[in-house]
Amino acid sequence: MARRSRKLTALAGTVVAILLIGAATQSAAAERGETTRTFKPVKKKPRALVFAPRTSPHAVVRKARVRLRNRRTGVRRIRRLGVRRVTSAATSRSVLKIRKAPKANGRLKIEVGVEDPADATEPDPVEPGSDTDGTAGSGGGGDGSTDPGGDGSSDEGGTGGSGGDSSGPSPSPSPSPIPTTWRRFASFEDRLNSGIDYGWRVDSPFEVTRTSEAGASDGSHAVKIRTAGGSNGCSCPRMTFDDGFSLGPGSSVWISGSWRIPNPSRLAWSRLMNLGHFVQSESTKNYYTGLVVRSGGQMSVSTRQYNTDAGMSTLMSDRPIPVNRWFRVDLHLKLSPTDGQALTEVYLDGELIARSTRRNMMHSGPLHFFNAGLPYFWPESGDMTVYFDAPRLIT
Numbered sequence: 001m002a003r004r005s006r007k008l009t010a011l012a013g014t015v016v017a018i019l020l021i022g023a024a025t026q027s028a029a030a031e032r033g034e035t036t037r038t039f040k041p042v043k044k045k046p047r048a049l050v051f052a053p054r055t056s057p058h059a060v061v062r063k064a065r066v067r068l069r070n071r072r073t074g075v076r077r078i079r080r081l082g083v084r085r086v087t088s089a090a091t092s093r094s095v096l097k098i099r100k101a102p103k104a105n106g107r108l109k110i111e112v113g114v115e116d117p118a119d120a121t122e123p124d125p126v127e128p129g130s131d132t133d134g135t136a137g138s139g140g141g142g143d144g145s146t147d148p149g150g151d152g153s154s155d156e157g158g159t160g161g162s163g164g165d166s167s168g169p170s171p172s173p174s175p176s177p178i179p180t181t182w183r184r185f186a187s188f189e190d191r192l193n194s195g196i197d198y199g200w201r202v203d204s205p206f207e208v209t210r211t212s213e214a215g216a217s218d219g220s221h222a223v224k225i226r227t228a229g230g231s232n233g234c235s236c237p238r239m240t241f242d243d244g245f246s247l248g249p250g251s252s253v254w255i256s257g258s259w260r261i262p263n264p265s266r267l268a269w270s271r272l273m274n275l276g277h278f279v280q281s282e283s284t285k286n287y288y289t290g291l292v293v294r295s296g297g298q299m300s301v302s303t304r305q306y307n308t309d310a311g312m313s314t315l316m317s318d319r320p321i322p323v324n325r326w327f328r329v330d331l332h333l334k335l336s337p338t339d340g341q342a343l344t345e346v347y348l349d350g351e352l353i354a355r356s357t358r359r360n361m362m363h364s365g366p367l368h369f370f371n372a373g374l375p376y377f378w379p380e381s382g383d384m385t386v387y388f389d390a391p392r393l394i395t
């Protein structure tokens with residue numbers, strides 16, 4: 001029912017994202033409720049069309065069909081596809097091959113719904129001071145930091161003799177150079193959404209605007225994220241890079257972002273940027289790796305399931321978030337779910353501040369999207385302004 005009006009709603013959406021692969025169109029409304037997304041073939045063969053359906057991390061495929069039209073005869077035909085097959089292609093970032101008559105062209109249409117993203121994807125906030133779950137797999141005692149010295153000036157020592165730390169062999173002694181070119185980049189100089197996928201996710205009561213009032217990390221404009229408290233929906237004012245990349249064990253990736261946080265001591269139990277693996281709602285396989293805030297005013301880097309600390313791997317322990325000035329964090333990951341075989345390097349304003357060989361994947365399931373801004377904001381943090389600029393990624 002209301003299929004037509006759903007389509008119209010999708011068309012009326014204010015933001016249309018063009019995915020690099022699949023050339024999908026999607027309205028901002030796709031983040032909520034159901035909508036239909038249309039994909040052009042990424043490859044046309046005489047007797048087949050190849051599609052690369054991509055869905056946002058929270059989307060669930062409800063229905064899928066290919067509309068074929070024979071150019072010679074004008075005959076139109078609709079072919080239904082199995083939901084499972086399309087879901088599998090979308091989540092594993094693989095392609096769908098659809099057989100057809102030699103002269104036929106076609107479009108793939110999928111109806112997607114959202115499985116309560118707020119509940120499904122965000123961590124249960126943990127009361128400050130409590131140690132949660134008790135099943136955390138990171139090193140003995142404390143928070144399993146790679147930075148036993150506490151002030152984190154360098155984590156070289158973290159792989160040597162920090163008792164109980166099973167980080168494995170020492171990583172290469174010289175830091176990896178920070179990339180000078182990036183595959184994805186946004187700077188918000190002329191528009192809020194240019195250069196990013198899906199636009200910004202902004203649930204009430206968040207406000208996301210473009211401003212020059214606080215300067216910028218790159219150029220003159222940045223994003224201003226304002227909240228008068230958390231959201232009842234998705235507490236997640238964030239942008240996304242999600243153009244079909246899929247990063248499994250052995251992959252190397254850099255992610256980067258810049259923030260200016262006037263009052264970081266009031267920001268806790270939130271995330272600043274992360275790569276994510278999200279296969280389905282409520283799945284214990286969903287996890288992220290990224291820059292997070294746990295204790296008020298402190299930032300750390302970890303790999304963690306969305307909903308629990310169980311099995312969490314801490315890659316950089318708490319260190320103070322710079323107060324009311326622009327700072328940039330570059331995160332370099334050579335991915336592995338095995339301690340000793342991974343490499344994580346954290347740079348603050350171009351300087352290496354932490355390094356770890358602990359596992360930076362929860363399992364071998366790939367990381368396939370990037371969120372930044374405030375991918376999760378703990379509602380109890382209350383009134384908050386965070387400025388954000390220059391998300392970057394290279395794989």
Ligand SMILES: [Ca+2]
Nearest residue numbers: 187218219221
């Ligand atoms: Ca900028």
